[in-house]
Amino acid sequence: MRQTITEKILARHYAKKRVEPGEFINAKVDLCLGNDITAPLAISEFEKAGIADPWDKNRIALVPDHFTPNKDAMSARQCKVLQVFAKKHCIRHYFEQGRVGVEHALLPEAGLTGPGDLIIGADSHTCTYGALGAFSTGVGSTDLASVMATGRCWFKVPQSMKFIYKGRMQKWSGGKDIILFTIGKIGVDGANYKAMEFTGPVIRGLSMDDRFSMCNMAIEAGGKNGIIAPDEKTRAYIKQAMGRRYLSYAARWSYLFSDKEACYSDSYEWDMSAVEPQVACPHLPSNVKGVSALKKVSIDQSVIGSCTNGRISDLRIAARILKGKKVNSRVRLIVIPATQNIYKQALEEGLLEVFTKSGAVVETPTCGPCLGGHAGILAEGEVAIATTNRNFVGRMGSPKSFVYLANPAVAAASAVKARITHPAEVV
């Protein structure tokens, strides 16, 4: 039996030629990650266990991005825990506010994640780095503490599911729509405990930003990881992000693919040609409909940002729609570049000017509104459309509010019309 890309990466990190789905392994980790919500708990566990030093100060990333800029004294105290720990142990990848970004956009951009790596993060959307051909998955704080102590993490080797996308994407549809479509088909636990491998000509044609957006939401189908075999686009991305260090990844290209005879628990093949922009309705990411079916839904707020869709190409699409137009007077549009670099780039390209002139709020990089943390909370009865990844009850504020998930073009067009809108209607 041949192996999938996920099995190959896990085997290499367990110093074995092969691993089988269902096998428990204690694998070596290349990078671990915590944020201002999950790392304080991990640090507390780490210290309670009486461990003197982390296993490797260069392989821990601490990213205070959820309640930052510090929203209150308790949040400030949590961020302080990260700062003090980073200083005490000389943690190399600690990102202070002003240089921080939404973690899953920040780490690839900083060249810290690459093909074939095994990455764990105390954040469910850590699966994002699968877009680069890494095995990456979300865990909790205790797992993070244990990895910070030992450099290893236990896993049950997942079965793999294969998704093949064919055809030609419609003009205003992209990675976000492919993943929403997929979650709509298989459900929020359709990939529970499994690896989601995305393949096919449509995936080859996608930009890295769109691939990140797809792998980011593997967890919304319950997936352990989402993964796309690296190609020339991946190589160009990491070359730019890592500089000369990318050379150390060059040898990995020869094995980072799934063998033809590899075994999958499930296989799906879809033609994407007829798939218009997708929208996930309250209160589950699987509650997906085509945008045209939701024309009558009025909105109070639109959010463009998050680890799913706060990247530069997302902002470019939104600006293309908003240029010369006004956000509807009944709507709040909040735009959040995912990292400080994306913010700077958007500034240089004139995108921020387009947003501010249209009447949008432009915020510093933060996860704030996505999880109902701060900076864009919904009141009772309010409706939002967002490029974020979850629309559970109370996710963006009041348990009596409603969140629809969509791509940046739909979120921007909807802000103009004050109702869920197909981008073609506005441009």
Added chain:
Amino acid sequence: MKLKGRAHKFGDNVNTDEIIPARYLNTIDPAILSRHCMEDADPDFVNKVEKGDIIVAGSNFGCGSSREHAPIAIKASGISCVIARSFARIFYRNAINIGLPILENGQLPGDIQTGDIIEIDLAAGRIYEPKKDKAYITQPFPEFMQRIVSAGGLMQCLKPEKGAQDTL
């Protein structure tokens, strides 16, 4: 380990935002977290729950965020065990890692209702309803997971010597 308590019944896809909303995540204090446990699924839960009670749920319990605050809030609220038709992956490992017993059974929640008394034998993987004389048999944890739960959590396994987890 044997447990006995009253059931609190929930449906499918109970997510971590309902178990402990993000608005309370600016602390890691279990006592504070427990006061908001299950708040967005059942605002009255914290007033009803008693020490030793058991959560019974449908499929995909704990889906969503990686926040370990979710099983911590449940444990600190007095719940002794969560049994569900299935669990989301991260919640599953978080519960094991902090020493909150959980059991998965494809027939749940069956006809178990809130208030029913349930007995659980963790080592045997047996769930029993005395009133109806009905038993559900589940697969017990693999041995290394039992070790983590009985030690009170993953970090307790690491304590004796750094790297002890390598014996896994």
